[in-house]
Amino acid sequence: MxxxxxxxxxxxxxxxxxxxxxxxxxxxxxxxxxxxxxxxxxxxxxxxxxxxxxxxxxxxxxxxxxxxxxxxxxxxxxxxxxxxxxxxxxxxxxxxxxxxxxxxxxxxxxxxxxxxxxxxxxxxxxxxxxxxxxxxxxxxxxSIYKISHLFINQTFASSEDHVSFIWNSFPGESSNSVEHELSFFVLDERTGKYDRFDEIHFQRTYxxxxxxxxxxxxxxxxxxxxxxxxxxxxxxxxxxxxxxxxxxxxxx
Missing domain, CATH: 3.40.50.150 (Vaccinia Virus protein VP39)
Incomplete structure (x- = not known):
């Protein structure tokens, strides 16, 4: 990836x-x-x-x-x-x-x-x-416990002046897997506006x-x-x- x-x-x-x-x-x-x-x-x-x-x-x-x-x-x-x-x-x-x-x-x-x-x-x-x-x-x-209980169907977020993010986690297609959908909002100091970047990350454990x-x-x-x-x-x-x-x- x-x-x-x-x-x-x-x-x-x-x-x-x-x-x-x-x-x-x-x-x-x-x-x-x-x-x-x-x-x-x-x-x-x-x-x-x-x-x-x-x-x-x-x-x-x-x-x-x-x-x-x-x-x-x-x-x-x-x-x-x-x-x-x-x-x-x-x-x-x-x-x-x-x-x-x-x-x-x-x-x-x-x-x-x-x-x-x-x-x-x-x-x-x-x-x-x-x-x-x-x-x-x-x-x-x-661990399987972390994937199943601490990640899946959880939302994490952080808000700072220069960078913020929203992180949503969903069940993956495979057993004991998770898909992380992340959206970042990064301050462009030249314009004073925030640029958005989206990422999807996959993790699987056994x-x-x-x-x-x-x-x-x-x-x-x-x-x-x-x-x-x-x-x-x-x-x-x-x-x-x-x-x-x-x-x-x-x-x-």
Missing amino acids: SYQQFAYLYDELMKDAPYDEWVQFVKDKCVNYNVTGTRLLDLACGTGELSVRLAKDGFQVTGVDLSEDMLAVAQAKAEDEGVRIPFFQQNMADLEGQGEFDVIGIFCDSLNYLQSEQEVMATFSNAFQHLSDEGIFVFDVH PVQQYSDWLVETGFELLEVCADFKDAKPSTQSERIFFVAKKIEKAI
């Missing part, structure tokens, strides 16, 4: 996201599972907010995203922050030629934007192929056991499943599920 105008508004709308907690989560898991290398592949890196933070924390980051607009924002951000990060435009379900990494991450529920089981499994296979033997694969997804089975089928050993930036196992009302895995055998 392409984020189009959304790419240039994303950081403003996500300014309260717990980015520091994602960085700390990665660092903690590297310590817990004895990952000493620092080569990190940030899949679906978006505007590079986490890529930059991880680079400033000592990781040798490579960023990959499908959206050219997102990558343009990410590149400018890396240059402004004085960190060197190579960014590549690729679909994580079609990833190739990126070399080997000690950590591969798919953060900020980006995996949920894949529209089919086949794309998720292809992404897992690609992560396997690009992961070092001693490395870890880390990703987070929305049961924890399904993700676990796919990882094992791909050749990973599932090291850990936890929720909401805590080490505790997911509950029926957990919102964000984290998976940590490593390679154990040749991918199928």
